[in-house]
Amino acid sequence: MRRTQQGLPQHAEVISLLNDAYDGWGGQSYFHWKYEQYPAFDPDTQAFYSSRDGELAAFRRVFAKEVVDESRTNTVFVLGDTAVDPAHRGEGLYSALHTDTVAFSERQGADRVSTFNRKTNLTFEANRDRGWQYRELPLKIRLLSPDRVLRAYTDLVVPDLPAIETITEWLGDRLHIRTSNGPVSVRDCLHTEPPTGPRPQSIGPAVSDRTLAQLIDLACSTGPIDPLSTLLEGWLHPQNGSRATGSRSAAANTAYQCHRTRKISASEFDEIVDLYDDQTASFRRAPVDIRHILQYPDCDIVLATDGQGCVGYAVVGPRSNGELREGRILELRADCSAVFEVLIDEIEQLAVERGYDILLVFTDRPMDELWASVDQQVIMWRDLDTTSPPLVESCEISLYDVV
Numbered sequence: 001m002r003r004t005q006q007g008l009p010q011h012a013e014v015i016s017l018l019n020d021a022y023d024g025w026g027g028q029s030y031f032h033w034k035y036e037q038y039p040a041f042d043p044d045t046q047a048f049y050s051s052r053d054g055e056l057a058a059f060r061r062v063f064a065k066e067v068v069d070e071s072r073t074n075t076v077f078v079l080g081d082t083a084v085d086p087a088h089r090g091e092g093l094y095s096a097l098h099t100d101t102v103a104f105s106e107r108q109g110a111d112r113v114s115t116f117n118r119k120t121n122l123t124f125e126a127n128r129d130r131g132w133q134y135r136e137l138p139l140k141i142r143l144l145s146p147d148r149v150l151r152a153y154t155d156l157v158v159p160d161l162p163a164i165e166t167i168t169e170w171l172g173d174r175l176h177i178r179t180s181n182g183p184v185s186v187r188d189c190l191h192t193e194p195p196t197g198p199r200p201q202s203i204g205p206a207v208s209d210r211t212l213a214q215l216i217d218l219a220c221s222t223g224p225i226d227p228l229s230t231l232l233e234g235w236l237h238p239q240n241g242s243r244a245t246g247s248r249s250a251a252a253n254t255a256y257q258c259h260r261t262r263k264i265s266a267s268e269f270d271e272i273v274d275l276y277d278d279q280t281a282s283f284r285r286a287p288v289d290i291r292h293i294l295q296y297p298d299c300d301i302v303l304a305t306d307g308q309g310c311v312g313y314a315v316v317g318p319r320s321n322g323e324l325r326e327g328r329i330l331e332l333r334a335d336c337s338a339v340f341e342v343l344i345d346e347i348e349q350l351a352v353e354r355g356y357d358i359l360l361v362f363t364d365r366p367m368d369e370l371w372a373s374v375d376q377q378v379i380m381w382r383d384l385d386t387t388s389p390p391l392v393e394s395c396e397i398s399l400y401d402v403v
Helices: 011-021 028-036 093-107 122-129 146-157 162-171 186-190 209-219 227-236 250-255 266-274 287-294 337-354
Strands: 047-052 055-068 073-084 112-118 133-136 139-143 176-179 182-185 257-261 300-305 310-321 324-334 358-362 371-374 377-383
Touching (some): 047 093, 055 093, 122 133, 139 209, 257 337, 266 287, 310 337
Parallel strands (some): 073 112, 324 358
Antiparallel strands (some): 047 055, 133 377, 300 310, 310 324
């Protein structure tokens, strides 16, 4: 029997496997949006899987996309939603999926195959060994519940070193970081097993959200870092934990207004379409793609206007990541920096009202000091047609293109 079969298995099986692989991947409404509503998705040819004993053991989806600029088009097949049941790892199922999906992409005439990865995962290293190219993506994050985020994410950026484990064993419950919304012990940050018996008295610095953002920047930096001096600076000179929302640019706020909606009119949709141009390379944004972005489950649409029409918009959608509730800025278009700032202010206020613990966005624009840069996300690709221009090397990418 072939290791890999083509076609979409039972929806419930796929959802279950993907939630096991990616904690909080999503439910039926997210599956419906990502698969059944996805432009030009063919369930018979763009999904691959393996079964064992009548149960789904491995799965991968192929997303047929285009990267376009003013005069050129690249067909890029993105390989995503890859999962192998832990009970069947080591059986070669992932390798078979990879081989078959790359071969399928080549047969379909794709210029490139691509994946989105984190530098710390095994797929990144495996693809580098295969000769794939990559570039970093400009992920920015804003901590809204610092204590919850630290517990969830610290072990993703702290190196796995025996010395750190030893220090955690000695001091894990005796040292904490006091954030703007509660203390977090070193042991909680690094997810190590607590000792038996009552917890000892704990001490630690109070740090602002600004300092935590700086520490995240340092932890994700490829250059020399001195996190201790940053922590001490934040301890000795604490600042207010959060800037008041809507206060970044008073001048901009007088020129532009924002309003939120869950559903837009036909005229508003036309104005959003007009915000896009073909001067900059990006993943395709035809009206059918924009409409799909706006259909993200339970999303908020933020429109910026100047009294004459729409000058910017953003789509912000929820995603559960374990115990965290993320607010993902899936798409953000702005005519200028002032409009961008007004939209970010409105989104921050929206995120607090919606109970998000963290905000995420891909952007090269400057952000204020409460936003941290996490240079761990990458797009990887392999050329299938070396004669076509590699637009993916520099194209704009939003979170919509990744999810």
